[in-house]
Amino acid sequence: MSAPTTRPDTTPATAPAATPAPAAPPGRVLVTGATGDVGTALVDELTRLGTPFRVLARRPGQVRGFTERGVDAVEGSFEDPAGLREALRGCEQLFLNTPPSPHQFRWNRDAVDAAVAAGVRHVVKVSASDANPRSAIPWARDHALADEHLRRSGLAHTVLRAGAFTKNLLVEAAAVRRGWLPQSSGHGATAWVDVADVAAVAARVLTDPAVRGGTGEDGRTYLLTGDRPLSYPEVAEVLTQVLGHRVRYLHVPAPLFHGVLRASGVPAWQARGLVHQFVDVVRRGHDGGRRCSDDVLDLLGRPARTVADFAREHRAELGAA
Incomplete structure (x- = not known):
């Protein structure tokens, strides 16, 4: 599911041609989405493990920030396929995590094609648990189409289909502090996952060939x-x-939920998608939104972090008594 937060998405501007990247040591990973929730945790995890990696950053200030931390970083964006190919030079793996956007399928497709052109051997892609090529939810549809494009690319690949991020609960932190948790999903249940677990699984897959996928x-x-x-x-x-x-x-009726989203600055395409997600996937149980698995436990050797674990970690933001 991996539903985006209800904050408006900012579509990256087209980046200038990327500065040529230095040759990378064998086994290096290119991490995209490194400033997002999963990417930030993955950067920390790969650093802890001593895994060689490079990050793709949209802005010069982000590149400087990573460089000052000792992280190899190059400037580029999903809007610049040539820059992506250059950033991938010498990298054996790609961690592909695109933000919700009307351009999300194209960004994923172009990144996969750039990986093929650059000689990348393996792609780890973050997808959604409710991915469906016929979904009315833009990101669920685009993930499904991108997953299929990756499958047909000839690259070895591992797809991480994530449930709803517990971190999205922080969007409602102000309401929670006042004693309310508003939503349009009624009593429909959904599978939850912590972004730290998604990052830890990604790190395991990127560093352990035994749990990676093959081609096709x-x-x-x-x-x-x-x-x-x-x-x-x-x-x-x-x-x-x-x-x-x-x-x-x-409980917030769907039309009111949509109106609140639009009034708070959420783009129309994203607001419509969020209404479909909470009404169709969560409330009505469509597209496998309730499915759970033991994959986190099996891959990490420990239970997945729970909503209670997340709430304990964020007691200050959520208003502990």
């Missing part, structure tokens, strides 16, 4: 979720127990 139909897909689906009313109960103050689920 032999590519591997992992479903990354916690151990059970939770509805928003159930999440409200978890928050109540962890935070020490009463949090109640507040």
Whole structure:
């Protein structure tokens, strides 16, 4: 599922031609989306493991920030396929994580094609648990189409289909502090996953050939979720127990939810997609949004982080009593 937050998405501007990247040592990974939630955690994990990697950053200031931390970084964007190919020079693997956008399928497709042209051997792609080529949710549809393009690319690949990010609960932090958890999903349940677990699984796949996929139909897909689906009313109960103050689920009719999103600056395409996601996937259970798996446990050797774990970590933001 990996639903985006309800904050408006900023489409990257076309980047200038990237500065030529130095030759990379064998085994290096190019990390895209390095300033996002999953990418930030993955950079920390690969650094801890001592894995050679390079990050692709959209802005000069981001490049400087990474460089000052000792991280190899080059400037480029998904809008610049030539720059992507240059950034991939000498890299054996690509971690592909694109932000929600009307251009998301094209960005994924062009990045996969750039990886083929650059001689990359293996791609780890973040996808969505509700990916469906016929979905009314733009990112779910685009992920499904991009996953199929990757499968047909001839590259070895591993697809990480992530559930709903627990971090998205922080979008409602102000309401939670006042004792409410508003949403349009009713009692429909969905599978949740922590972004730190997605990053840890990505690091495992990038560093352990035994858990990677092959080409075509032999590519591997992992479903990354916690151990059970939770509805928003159930999440409200978890928050109540962890935070020490009463949090109640507040049902918001879909038209009102859409209006609130638009009034807060969410683009029309994204607002429509979020309504479909919470009404169709979560409330009505379409497209496997409730499915859970043991893939996080099997790959990491520990249970997946729970919504309660997340709430304990973010007690200050959510308003612990």
